[in-house]
Amino acid sequence: QVQLVESGGGLVQPGGSLRLSCAASGFTLDYDAIGWFRQAPGKEREGVSCISVTDGSTLYTDSVKGRFTISRDNAKHTVYLQMNSLKPEDTAVYYCAASMTIASLFPYEYHYWGQGTQVTVSS
Numbered sequence: 001q002v003q004l005v006e007s008g009g010g011l012v013q014p015g016g017s018l019r020l021s022c023a024a025s026g027f028t029l030d031y032d033a034i035g036w037f038r039q040a041p042g043k044e045r046e047g048v049s050c051i052s053v054t055d056g057s058t059l060y061t062d063s064v065k066g067r068f069t070i071s072r073d074n075a076k077h078t079v080y081l082q083m084n085s086l087k088p089e090d091t092a093v094y095y096c097a098a099s100m101t102i103a104s105l106f107p108y109e110y111h112y113w114g115q116g117t118q119v120t121v122s123s
Helices: none
Strands: 003-007 010-012 018-025 033-039 046-052 058-060 068-073 078-083 092-099 117-121
Touching (some): 003 092, 018 092, 033 078, 046 068
Antiparallel strands (some): 003 018, 018 078, 046 058, 092 117
8 A cells, every 4th residue: 555654744933944754655666756745725736846766856846945955765765855944935734745757846747645744834
């Protein structure tokens, strides 16, 4: 059974940091990429970052460039999202997802999803 489990969310003050983890298990075929997405109340789900598990190439949405860093540990089947200089507008439920085909920031390219972890940035 395919599982993606996110962890590391929480409440943090503006300017603070969090590191999210996404642990993958149960895949019988190799996935191509892991992406991080977020969804704030009343807004559409948006792509935040993604990483190819084959060559390590990365993508970031403009609003997080220079603040967020995605990385992978293939041996642990885990992808991390280091989030620094957090802003209130980063508040959302963060999801990780696996694509069997391509590294992309478009949710429709992803086939498996985790349950999400809440990130709240507030003073």
